Amino acid sequence: MTPTVYIENLKKTYGDVTAIEDVSFSIESGEIFGLLGPNGAGKTTTIRCLCTLSNPDSGRIEVSGVSAIERPRVVRRLLGYVAQEVALDKVLTGRELLRLQAALYHLPKGEIEGRIESVLGMLGLMEYGDRKTGTYSGGIRKRLDLAAGLLHQPDLLVLDEPTVGLDIESRVAVWDFLRQLRERGTTILLTSHYLEEVDALADRVAILDRGRVIDVGTPSGLKDKVGGDRITLRIREFAPLDEAHRVQAMLQELPFVREAIVNEAQGNSLNLVVDSQEDALTQVQQMLQGQGIPIFGIAQSRPSLDDVYLAATGRTLLDAEIAAAGRRDLKKEKKRQMAGN
Numbered sequence: 048m049t050p051t052v053y054i055e056n057l058k059k060t061y062g063d064v065t066a067i068e069d070v071s072f073s074i075e076s077g078e079i080f081g082l083l084g085p086n087g088a089g090k091t092t093t094i095r096c097l098c099t100l101s102n103p104d105s106g107r108i109e110v111s112g113v114s115a116i117e118r119p120r121v122v123r124r125l126l127g128y129v130a131q132e133v134a135l136d137k138v139l140t141g142r143e144l145l146r147l148q149a150a151l152y153h154l155p156k157g158e159i160e161g162r163i164e165s166v167l168g169m170l171g172l173m174e175y176g177d178r179k180t181g182t183y184s185g186g187i188r189k190r191l192d193l194a195a196g197l198l199h200q201p202d203l204l205v206l207d208e209p210t211v212g213l214d215i216e217s218r219v220a221v222w223d224f225l226r227q228l229r230e231r232g233t234t235i236l237l238t239s240h241y242l243e244e245v246d247a248l249a250d251r252v253a254i255l256d257r258g259r260v261i262d263v264g265t266p267s268g269l270k271d272k273v274g275g276d277r278i279t280l281r282i283r284e285f286a287p288l289d290e291a292h293r294v295q296a297m298l299q300e301l302p303f304v305r306e307a308i309v310n311e312a313q314g315n316s317l318n319l320v321v322d323s324q325e326d327a328l329t330q331v332q333q334m335l336q337g338q339g340i341p342i343f344g345i346a347q348s349r350p351s352l353d354d355v356y357l358a359a360t361g362r363t364l365l366d367a368e369i370a371a372a373g374r375r376d377l378k379k380e381k382k383r384q385m386a387g388n
């Protein structure tokens with residue numbers, strides 16, 4: 048079957064900045080697909096190219112077999128795009144904004160009002176339809192963005208950081224809605240730098256780093272590949288470094304401990320990667336008690352998508368974001384985006 052999205056060897060540069068170096072992935076019909084990566088990894092650039100808002104330097108992009116580069120108008124009708132920040136006109140009401148959107152998509156006149164009522168109903172926005180959007184909260188505004196993206200009934204919905212800046216309740220409401228949409232057969236591509244968002248929602252995920260896809264798979268498949276469980280141990284709230292190193296050496300002697308690292312940024316706590324076995328935590332505790340070493344806190348967890356990222360790049364997502372923030376010239380980017388490239 049033709050995939051809903053097919054992207055191959057996509058490359059895009061802005062002057063001397065390479066925004067995406069080599070991006071390839073495909074999305075099957077009915078999937079929720081997540082693009083995960085730190086700020087600056089190239090997520091927005093990838094989806095701007097897919098949504099025909101930006102031209103790649105090279106590569107292939109197809110939506111349901113139609114080339115986004117050769118037939119952008121057709122592709123625009125196949126997909127709905129919900130951008131990260133939307134410049135809603137604050138004096139218009141929700142319904143008025145949706146009418147404007149309907150006109151932009153040249154929807155058949157006789158269908159417009161019916162479709163507006165249907166998307167307002169779907170997103171629980173009936174009581175907000177006649178209120179000015181300037182009075183909306185962040186969560187309600189995001190729901191209206193979603194309504195606008197769905198008005199022309201696209202097969203594919205593309206969302207850039209759909210829950211950034213939302214409170215927990217609104218975030219969960221958006222997640223529930225996206226799941227319902229998948230049930231109805233809509234294919235969804237979303238970008239996120241929230242690990243838990245991608246983990247909770249995505250059937251498959253592509254992990255992006257510095258403009259390249261470093262891995263693609265189901266969240267659990269990717270985590271299994273990294274393997275092992277994690278144990279975080281604090282011997283004291285702030286342990287002296289030499290004591291932490293002593294304990295590290297002892298722990299490394301245990302046969303099921305694959306790796307033990309002293310985390311100086313976290314009060315010299317110890318991060319262990321251990322073989323997945325039920326009594327690993329108990330064995331570590333017994334060994335420490337036997338040696339008279341205190342335990343301030345200890346916890347075991349399965350690997351997360353952050354561990355997948357760490358294993359592939361040697362950095363956590365947070366570290367990568369901090370590093371990327373220092374390299375960006377946001378003013379210049381905004382100017383280029385306004386100029387439409």
Ligand SMILES: Nc1ncnc2c1ncn2[C@@H]1O[C@H](COP(=O)(O)OP(=O)(O)OP(=O)(O)O)[C@@H](O)[C@H]1O
Nearest residue numbers: 061064066086087088089090091092375380383384
């Ligand atoms: N219009 C632009 N002009 C110049 N450089 C740009 C522009 N847009 C993006 N970049 C650069 O391309 C790289 C990828 O940016 P992109 O916005 O695609 O990343 P991202 O993963 O979506 O992050 P974010 O969520 O912060 O937007 C970054 O290094 C960024 O500085």
